[in-house]
Amino acid sequence: MPFRISQESLTRTTLSNINLNYKKMQETQEKLSSGKQINRPSDDPSGTRKVLGLRTEELQLQQFLDNTATAKEQINITSGTLESTEELFAKIKELTVQANNDTLGRSERETIANELDELTESVLQYANTENNGRYIFSGTKTLTAAFTATRDSSGNILSVSYNGNNEEIKYQIGANSFIQVNLPGGKLFQDNKTFSTLISLRDALKATTFDSAAFSNLRTTLETATDALSTEITKNGAKANRLDLTTYSLESSQTALKELISNTEDADVASLIMDLKHQESVLQSSLKTGAMVIQQTLLDFLR
Amino acid sequence: MASDLQIGLSGILTAQRAMLITSHNISNANTKGYTRQSSVLATRNPVSTSAGTLGQGVELVKIIRHKDDYLNSRLRDISSSIGSASTKSQYLRELETVFNETSESSLNNALSSFFNGINDLSLNPENISVRSTFLENANTLTDTFRRIVNELDQMNTFIKQSIENKLSDINTITTNIANINRQIAALEMKGIESNDLLDKREALLQDLSKLTHITVNKQNNGMVDVMTPGGALVSGTNVKKLTFDVDTSGTLSITDSEKVTKYTFKTGEIKALQDFYNTTIVNYDKKLDNLASGIIKDVNRIHSEGVGLSGGFANIKSINSVSSATAALNAAGLTITPSSGDMYITVTNTSTGEVTKNKISVNVATNSLTDVKNAINSTTSGTAGNITASIADNKLQIGTATGYKFNFSYALDPNPGTLGTSTASVSGVYSGQSNDTYTFKALGSGTIGTTSGLQVEVKNSSGAVVATLDVGSTYTAGNTLNVPNGVSLALSSGTITTGDTFSLNVISDSDTTNLLAALGINTFFSGTDASNIAVSTDVSNDVSLIAASSGEVGNNTNALRLAALLDDPSAISNTSFADYLHQIASALGEEANNAYKSEESFTAIETSLQNRKDEVSGVSVDEELVNLIRFQQAYQASAKYISIVNGLMDKLLSTFG
Numbered sequence: 001m002p003f004r005i006s007q008e009s010l011t012r013t014t015l016s017n018i019n020l021n022y023k024k025m026q027e028t029q030e031k032l033s034s035g036k037q038i039n040r041p042s043d044d045p046s047g048t049r050k051v052l053g054l055r056t057e058e059l060q061l062q063q064f065l066d067n068t069a070t071a072k073e074q075i076n077i078t079s080g081t082l083e084s085t086e087e088l089f090a091k092i093k094e095l096t097v098q099a100n101n102d103t104l105g106r107s108e109r110e111t112i113a114n115e116l117d118e119l120t121e122s123v124l125q126y127a128n129t130e131n132n133g134r135y136i137f138s139g140t141k142t143l144t145a146a147f148t149a150t151r152d153s154s155g156n157i158l159s160v161s162y163n164g165n166n167e168e169i170k171y172q173i174g175a176n177s178f179i180q181v182n183l184p185g186g187k188l189f190q191d192n193k194t195f196s197t198l199i200s201l202r203d204a205l206k207a208t209t210f211d212s213a214a215f216s217n218l219r220t221t222l223e224t225a226t227d228a229l230s231t232e233i234t235k236n237g238a239k240a241n242r243l244d245l246t247t248y249s250l251e252s253s254q255t256a257l258k259e260l261i262s263n264t265e266d267a268d269v270a271s272l273i274m275d276l277k278h279q280e281s282v283l284q285s286s287l288k289t290g291a292m293v294i295q296q297t298l299l300d301f302l303r
Numbered sequence: 304m305a306s307d308l309q310i311g312l313s314g315i316l317t318a319q320r321a322m323l324i325t326s327h328n329i330s331n332a333n334t335k336g337y338t339r340q341s342s343v344l345a346t347r348n349p350v351s352t353s354a355g356t357l358g359q360g361v362e363l364v365k366i367i368r369h370k371d372d373y374l375n376s377r378l379r380d381i382s383s384s385i386g387s388a389s390t391k392s393q394y395l396r397e398l399e400t401v402f403n404e405t406s407e408s409s410l411n412n413a414l415s416s417f418f419n420g421i422n423d424l425s426l427n428p429e430n431i432s433v434r435s436t437f438l439e440n441a442n443t444l445t446d447t448f449r450r451i452v453n454e455l456d457q458m459n460t461f462i463k464q465s466i467e468n469k470l471s472d473i474n475t476i477t478t479n480i481a482n483i484n485r486q487i488a489a490l491e492m493k494g495i496e497s498n499d500l501l502d503k504r505e506a507l508l509q510d511l512s513k514l515t516h517i518t519v520n521k522q523n524n525g526m527v528d529v530m531t532p533g534g535a536l537v538s539g540t541n542v543k544k545l546t547f548d549v550d551t552s553g554t555l556s557i558t559d560s561e562k563v564t565k566y567t568f569k570t571g572e573i574k575a576l577q578d579f580y581n582t583t584i585v586n587y588d589k590k591l592d593n594l595a596s597g598i599i600k601d602v603n604r605i606h607s608e609g610v611g612l613s614g615g616f617a618n619i620k621s622i623n624s625v626s627s628a629t630a631a632l633n634a635a636g637l638t639i640t641p642s643s644g645d646m647y648i649t650v651t652n653t654s655t656g657e658v659t660k661n662k663i664s665v666n667v668a669t670n671s672l673t674d675v676k677n678a679i680n681s682t683t684s685g686t687a688g689n690i691t692a693s694i695a696d697n698k699l700q701i702g703t704a705t706g707y708k709f710n711f712s713y714a715l716d717p718n719p720g721t722l723g724t725s726t727a728s729v730s731g732v733y734s735g736q737s738n739d740t741y742t743f744k745a746l747g748s749g750t751i752g753t754t755s756g757l758q759v760e761v762k763n764s765s766g767a768v769v770a771t772l773d774v775g776s777t778y779t780a781g782n783t784l785n786v787p788n789g790v791s792l793a794l795s796s797g798t799i800t801t802g803d804t805f806s807l808n809v810i811s812d813s814d815t816t817n818l819l820a821a822l823g824i825n826t827f828f829s830g831t832d833a834s835n836i837a838v839s840t841d842v843s844n845d846v847s848l849i850a851a852s853s854g855e856v857g858n859n860t861n862a863l864r865l866a867a868l869l870d871d872p873s874a875i876s877n878t879s880f881a882d883y884l885h886q887i888a889s890a891l892g893e894e895a896n897n898a899y900k901s902e903e904s905f906t907a908i909e910t911s912l913q914n915r916k917d918e919v920s921g922v923s924v925d926e927e928l929v930n931l932i933r934f935q936q937a938y939q940a941s942a943k944y945i946s947i948v949n950g951l952m953d954k955l956l957s958t959f960g
Contacts, residue, residue, distance in 0.1 A: 006921025007332055009914045016910050040399045041892025042899060049889035052404060052411050056881040059415040060869065063422045070426045134429060134857060142429055142857030165717070166730040166783060166791070169857055171426060175870060178863075191781060298928040 137185030313360030314941030336506030533566030609850025622823030644815030720805030725797030
């Protein structure tokens with residue numbers, strides 16, 4: 001049997017090749033226009049799983065970054081408040097030094113006592129600092145003012161009580177990595193001991209007879225209270241550093257992840273354009289040869 | 304002379320017939336399934352003379368149909384395979400669009416947003432707007448699940464319709480084949496070869512194979528039987544009509560019109576549709592259900608032990624009902640089967656803040672919901688009348704007396720008791736693996752914070768020493784001491800005596816039975832699978848119920864526990880939720896990719912087979928033109944011969960006439 005080529009098979013071959021070329025071009029075109037190598041899972045099944053996994057990881061990293069930023073804000077506010085409170089205590093200390101002088105008269109002590117009263121009010125105000133509607137020193141009872149004062153009829157503080165608890169609030173800043181962002185006032189102000197010391201100091205100054213020994217004892221107690229304060233300031237500074245480091249490492253992991261996602265998922269435009277050009281020329285030649293072959297029959301030459 | 308004319312006439316007539324066949328070929332050059340025909344010419348019987356046999360001209364003895372049965376049957380097989388592959392590709396492509404995992408609106412993104420929402424909640428558990436945003440994230444997740452399931456359902460309906468249409472196509476084709484069989488057999492009886500009918504039937508068989516794989520058996524009378532693995536579709540002039548049936552388990556099968564005999568097809572469009580309906584969609588549906596029910600179960604398990612903004616409930620009713628209030632809990636028709644263990648109900652006096660922890664032990668093989676109700680009512684708080692459990696509509700209901708609230712938290716009892724005159728206060732979150740009871744015991748006598756060397760020993764329930772705490776001169780009364788596993792203790796000033804003791808329940812899982820999640824008490828999601836997953840109505844109506852805390856409003860312990868679910872490496876089928884989903888997407892991609900590839904390769908095979916068939920059976924117009932010219936010349940020559948014979952005749956007649 002001689003090798004026969006029918007008209008039908010000529011058209012079929014030409015058409016199927018043209019279709020194949022168009023299909024290839026369409027695939028290249030899709031990748032170019034979306035900018036992505038993977039447009040649906042079947043384009044690269046294992047790449048899809050990788051990209052999806054990386055994307056989940058990337059979103060989680062972004063969340064950790066957000067968490068870290070919020071933690072940083074809280075720590076900063078706490079630090080600021082602690083530093084201002086420490087300044088108040090420095091002033092209070094100065095006043096007590098001034099007051100612990102036998103040569104002072106009663107009225108002078110009274111003036112100092114009033115000044116101490118004002119400073120205590122300020123300390124109380126700082127102890128009830130709010131951030132975003134949350135009391136930062138109340139433990140987890142964040143919607144309850146940390147400290148409330150009982151006052152006499154003329155508004156002088158008689159006693160201060162702690163309403164918060166000692167529970168920690170932790171934020172997640174990495175896989176299995178947490179940071180405590182709050183500082184329960186119970187620890188910081190030793191329940192209400194710091195305040196009761198301040199009140200006792202004031203009362204001692206107001207007393208008709210000044211008990212210098214008792215006053216000295218109170219000053220020592222106050223000293224321990226301020227020690228606790230500066231310890232916490234240092235701790236907070238360390239926390240802020242840790243958060244900065246965390247942010248840095250999270251950001252660099254994120255950059256690396258993004259690059260990895262882009263390597264797997266993004267289209268290589270230059271090589272795709274080369275492909276497209278090549279496919280275009282193949283398509284054109286198949287169209288041209290098709291037109292030539294299909295048109296001609298023996299009839300063209302029979303006269 | 305007469306025989307001379309006869310020879311000329313045979314030449315003319317034969318050339319004419321041969322040209323007829325050629326022109327039939329040319330005019331059918333583009334007819335689908337047409338098989339090239341050609342003429343077989345032979346000499347007519349010669350006349351014997353003394354000189355030898357004298358030729359008597361030419362005649363057309365046969366019209367041949369150029370066919371190759373092997374190629375035809377290969378083409379039928381391959382067109383069944385293409386039918387399968389192209390149908391599979393088409394629907395997998397649609398399924399890929401439904402899952403849409405590489406796009407922004409994917410389930411993957413919804414899942415990530417859900418967990419990111421939990422994280423945001425852990426940053427601001429008190430904030431109502433953060434809670435509302437989280438609710439929206441959760442709604443997006445549940446909507447996406449339901450959207451996909453819904454689209455799968457729609458695909459199923461469409462596939463069923465499509466099967467119905469294709470079966471009716473089969474019935475039409477087989478009826479036509481049977482009709483042609485009859486006509487062919489009738490002609491065959493008269494000894495006539497019915498070339499064009501054979502072509503027509505071949506084309507029908509080809510169309511039929513696209514729908515389902517068939518074997519064709521030729522009979523002696525020219526008829527063909529069409530067989531499938533399930534039985535004959537056409538035998539001679541008889542046709543088996545097909546229809547389909549969906550059984551109670553939802554499996555679609557192809558049957559005869561009486562729905563008695565089941566037909567199993569090997570390949571072809573219908574087989575692919577049937578597989579898609581019975582296996583592929585069911586498979587992806589099941590995987591989605593697994594994922595959704597895993598998320599529902601884990602989130603609810605953790606959520607049910609948490610506490611919303613109000614710190615507790617005055618009244619709560621379970622969402623899910625048991626089949627019978629007296630049936631054992633592991634056989635009471637609950638979607639999540641509870642297990643034996645302990646459940647804690649914490650009752651708080653809202654005015655004094657006094658906390659009572661009530662432990663309820665449940666054996667799911669013997670206890671019924673009624674037993675649980677009775678157990679709650681006979682706890683310390685139950686006996687005191689502070690909480691009351693009841694059953695209505697096979698659902699558990701728990702309520703409190705005025706001035707009390709309750710929750711199911713694992714938070715530690717902040718005031719577990721006293722040692723001598725010193726009051727103990729506890730804080731922290733127990734991080735141990737299993738629930739335990741710590742016993743605190745004074746090892747000596749003296750004053751807290753004063754007596755040198757004064758110690759308190761902590762033992763766990765198995766009697767092992769967990770910690771020995773110094774509470775003597777190195778300790779300042781009221782300061783916190785670290786007991787291991789996240790628990791902290793502070794003792795107020797006072798005196799203790801050797802042997803003074805109190806105990807503390809340290810709980811990491813306040814419901815080891817999972818009964819709360821099973822019954823739907825204080826749960827976040829309602830529903831059981833991907834088709835009905837939703838945020839529970841209570842939570843949707845009041846976002847303050849979202850249990851981010853294990854106690855106070857600013858507590859985020861439970862939110863952190865929920866957030867940790869995303870990373871749980873054994874959440875579902877030994878992998879994390881996200882990875883399980885990624886596996887689904889990648890498996891679908893793999894399946895689709897394979898289908899596209901096999902469609903391509905089958906199509907390539909078909910094209911080459913078609914070309915091979917055309918080498919034998921196809922019409923080459925050029926070839927036919929050559930033949931046409933050949934026969935035209937033969938005709939002209941024969942005509943010339945007749946005219947010469949005619950001339951001779953004239954000459955003869957005029958000479959002798």
